Amino acid sequence: MAVMTYREALNQALREEMERDPDVFLMGEEVAEYDGAYKVSRGLLDEFGDQRVVDSPISELGFAGLGVGAAMAGLRPVIEFMTFNFAFLAIDQVINSAAKMYYMSEGQFPMPIVFRGPTGAALQLSAQHSQACETYYTHAPGCKVVTPGTPADAKGLLKAAIRDDDPVAFMEGELLYNFKGEVPDDDDFVIPLGVADLKREGSDVSIITHGKMIHVALQAAGKLQKDGIEADVLDLRTIRPLDVDAIMATVAKTNRAVYLEEGWPYAGTGAQIVSMIQEEAFDDLDAPVLRVTQADVPMPYAKNLEAMAKPSADHVVGAVHKVLYR
Amino acid sequence: MAVMTYREALNQALREEMERDPDVFLMGEEVAEYDGAYKVSRGLLDEFGDQRVVDSPISELGFAGLGVGAAMAGLRPVIEFMTFNFAFLAIDQVINSAAKMYYMSEGQFPMPIVFRGPTGAALQLSAQHSQACETYYTHAPGCKVVTPGTPADAKGLLKAAIRDDDPVAFMEGELLYNFKGEVPDDDDFVIPLGVADLKREGSDVSIITHGKMIHVALQAAGKLQKDGIEADVLDLRTIRPLDVDAIMATVAKTNRAVYLEEGWPYAGTGAQIVSMIQEEAFDDLDAPVLRVTQADVPMPYAKNLEAMAKPSADHVVGAVHKVLYR
Amino acid sequence: MAETKTMAKKPSRKDDPLQEHGISPELALDLMRDMLAYRRFEEKAEEAYAIGKIGGFCHLHIGQEAAAAGSIKPLREDDYVVSAYREHTQALAKGVSANAVMAELYGRSGGSSGGKGGSMHIFDEKTRFMGGHGIVGGQVPLATGIGWKVKYRGEDSIVLVFMGDAAVNQGAFHESLNMAAVWQLPVVYVVENNAYGMGTAFTRVSRTDMVTKSSPHGVPGRSVDGQDVLATYAFFRDLAAEVRGGAGPQFVDLQTYRFRGHSMSDPVSGTYRSVEEVEKAKSEQDPIALLRDTLFAGGYLDQAGLDEMDREARQTSQEAADFADTSPVPGPEALYRNVWAEVNPNGRLFFDGRER
Amino acid sequence: MAETKTMAKKPSRKDDPLQEHGISPELALDLMRDMLAYRRFEEKAEEAYAIGKIGGFCHLHIGQEAAAAGSIKPLREDDYVVSAYREHTQALAKGVSANAVMAELYGRSGGSSGGKGGSMHIFDEKTRFMGGHGIVGGQVPLATGIGWKVKYRGEDSIVLVFMGDAAVNQGAFHESLNMAAVWQLPVVYVVENNAYGMGTAFTRVSRTDMVTKSSPHGVPGRSVDGQDVLATYAFFRDLAAEVRGGAGPQFVDLQTYRFRGHSMSDPVSGTYRSVEEVEKAKSEQDPIALLRDTLFAGGYLDQAGLDEMDREARQTSQEAADFADTSPVPGPEALYRNVWAEVNPNGRLFFDGRER
């Protein structure tokens, strides 16, 4: 096992997949000469040249659509959004073109394209730069959504996403790029989409989450242990496809669950998963499933307000106490 | 009470609000000389002139943003999207500008703008023209979402939306425009946002829905009555603000609920409402709350497939039987 | 813009337009056959729509046949064509069978997309007809990406993308032309300029001429008379060679006129254009009549020959309608088919809780 | 493009640039005071960022002071200014107090947005400074809408909107200019052309000159030397009068240079531009030094006078920092305040289930 940052893990995944398949190319703002705004593509320009690592103009709609066209014609584009906040400009091409092409053409045009970049809040980037965008991509059939929270997951899932024949919104976290962790040395380490990962085992309550929130969940689980509460922490890793069996298994075990996510509550990922739990595991539930989310406001700039707005381990602990009727 | 079509009701609401307030103007594709693609703005150009009823280029992002700027400067724009399917191109201006402006400026710039047009499927318009887009607008705080299902609601709610100081996504239904119904003569008939309407009373089960699906729900309720099942049909009318009290009241009465919506299931409106019901009325529930939605596929063109894809009264009846354990 | 002039409407014809444009009699007759086939196909679709065999939005190309034949016929099989929703005849021109297109309009399993795409979404991978797209301007970045692939692979195909005059006001158009210029992609951006976007005259939504729209991107723009199929063919034949030779992206203002309403649900004329305007165009600018006159004048064709061609065209479209009519509707299993190209072994992809 | 030439860099100066541009000594001295104030303000922000008093992204305007003073100072109080995220000094120029801007950067309740907007979102309704927007190109349609309101109400204000050179590759830019041209809105679209979008030279993402970018829309485009504050002032003074007089929308290529990194988190130089290039610009193109030389040469100012001005500028920015430092952080009640302008009496608007 090598220890590396989340950034390095993504970089390795890109390098390995580009070496493996000449049809894979990376396009986005600042990905080449600048090594990426967050340095995820460091060194790739030198290694693969400017036909495969391409700096784009600031034209999100245009280069996202260019990627979709290239995928129709047989390439496997990796389109980097500097952050998903900017992808609102491109979402027409993701939903109306990429997610529907295979269906509208009755299978004539697979869409092996990855749209990747950070989602969610970093530090004090304010309302327009701090959105968790999962819901905009999970809602429509035809698009897969992947949200790795560790370096190993980042590497294994990005490789899987690039090899997948469907469009994948691959959502990273700006605050995760420097996060270090162990990554298997296996030079072809791929994690299949649709497999959740139990990041911590407990029997009293299930904390279910995805993306960078797994770290908040683990923090909460640590605090809870001090009160003698043992929590399962289930990391969904991919939210479409969704590992429903793993969700139902932890709920069947603990009979109590909290969904933690970084984004807004209304029609968030948690809403979907909570409604599925009550639908498919109604009799397993000893308490309602609660959700912990960002405060239901645009992200404020002020440090103290931002801290209040973000979901915290204490919020999770509070919700866990509620579902345990403590 | 006058009987009129949903189209005429919207037309009256626009005319009355434009007469009432010189700052209200209508802009969109084909709204002026063509009387609107669906004739909602018939006659308004002649009555108010081309400064207040304005044909735009096909530039959704541009004219949506133009509306937002005009609202910042004190006007009350009504921006028509020919359909919300095309608003994916404009959503950056709706979410990143309109929905956040008031907060980012700490209350300096209210955003009294209405984005309106049909959402959801009509008949055989295929994948890119048949989406129910509610989730894309309910998720982010700062934007209100209104979905009238009858002529009276269309008129009363559009007048309220135009008078509201927040951005409102006002979602109509192409298949509703010719639907006739009674509308109060009261020349200032306004329905406040956030008030649901019990469209039918029953005691055995709650069918909760919004938008054009109320008609499917009422059809289902009729069929259920034949089997001796009496259903409450609750029309939310506005899904943000959301009349939670009305939802919990019907669930408390029947202890069984089905959410019916036109769109896709994953992170749909139903997901939000079902998760709230289990959270806030856990002990009232005698069965899981089920959801009836569009088939989880892009809308196919073929008539028979489209009919299968749409949620039907029979789907609702089936779900009701399930929650009644019949 | 020198070329703009020479290419503009009504080029001063020499005695024989065929020679002027370097077009052989055989080719000219083929172009007549093609245009007749498109016209009769669309008329058949119109009939079928009227009796409810075709649903949804249906946008006819009647009046614009020369634009399709003249621009697509010069292409190679391995060239790509991308279009919007007014694409039936363009698909035919690229080689998609009339049966497959008509069956798609009927929503039948024999259609080019098995009936799941419909009138606005004709796709055919074999002939490289890349759709059939419904969002105005949405196909323009796609074509740019297809051009990217051609350059990426070092191939010598070219890409022809069609859009309407209203589409140039979409940001996607400008973003695409800029990228195509920066990367010198082999893409020809063709505006089928029929002067109206639905009910909006182009002059009401632009202060400048169409041909200028590519100027800020460094993409050359030229105009051509899209009702004159010989001029159009010659123009695209030469342009395709230039682009194949590395001339980079091009912009074309292909001037034409729509003889029908915007779609089957829209009026042919109204406040936005007068009956007289439409009738005048039909009598003076019908691309089929214009070619007929040329061919008659040159003695390449006579009435009997034309009638025979027309009989064939009507027969083909009738056969297409019969094929469509007898092609089975998609089976229920088609509903959930091809949502995903890869149904991962793990995890759930469908969430409607229905039986599949 | 005749004007392009006359406006291009290094106009042939007469003996006295003040007279050449019709600028009084008092005004010239005020412009010097303004630019010094901007420079010292940004340097103070830089300091405060380094010690963690300011967070997030912070984009400095150092090197571009003449662009702000020269374009905004000629405006009337009731004119509107809209900008992107590199807007601190533009806000100062429009009349927002240094205290309010600095406190906003600090995220304090005394800030122009009560600390909730931050560096990228300065808003001030009173002075008609309309933000402060973070999505590249996003402010351009907004400005178009503000211009729409001015025309709608028959007022004679004008709107100045700033964007970076990279923003012209956004579709929103082209859609906006087209609409402004069609409706003849009183909007001046100003590109602060500092030659780079983050690490990307404009020449790598465009094949044409900036000044051509408005051409397809029928919006006149001109270039001006944005490091020469006198030339810039004179240019915008005259242009504002034209637009107020009904000349319609305008496009300006305001040529300038960024002396710092893209944001506080980015390097000043690197692969994308050399240290030498930056140093050369600093020594030859510093707008403050250029004006100083002119004022010294003309005898309008001497070193002592300049030092006094600078002392004042430093003091103002120090006071702003002190104000910001002592301004209280927003109270917890601010978190849920102003999400909605109208909290409807019925229905729920917040869904996080938290106490408020």
Ligand SMILES: Cc1ncc(C[n+]2csc(CCOP(=O)(O)OP(=O)(O)O)c2C)c(N)n1
């Ligand atoms: C983004 C978007 N906006 C609006 C529409 C509705 N619409 C379909 S075609 C059309 C007019 C397009 O006119 P033009 O581009 O000139 O093409 P033509 O129909 O004349 O071939 C409009 C407004 C759409 N399909 N997509």
Ligand SMILES: Cc1ncc(C[n+]2csc(CCOP(=O)(O)OP(=O)(O)O)c2C)c(N)n1
């Ligand atoms: C739509 C969008 N894409 C990307 C970004 C990230 N970003 C912020 S500024 C910037 C560069 C803009 O450069 P330019 O327009 O030249 O303005 P300058 O910073 O030079 O003033 C980028 C890529 C963004 N904020 N919005």
Ligand SMILES: [Mg+2]
């Ligand atoms: Mg047209």
Ligand SMILES: [Mg+2]
């Ligand atoms: Mg720049």
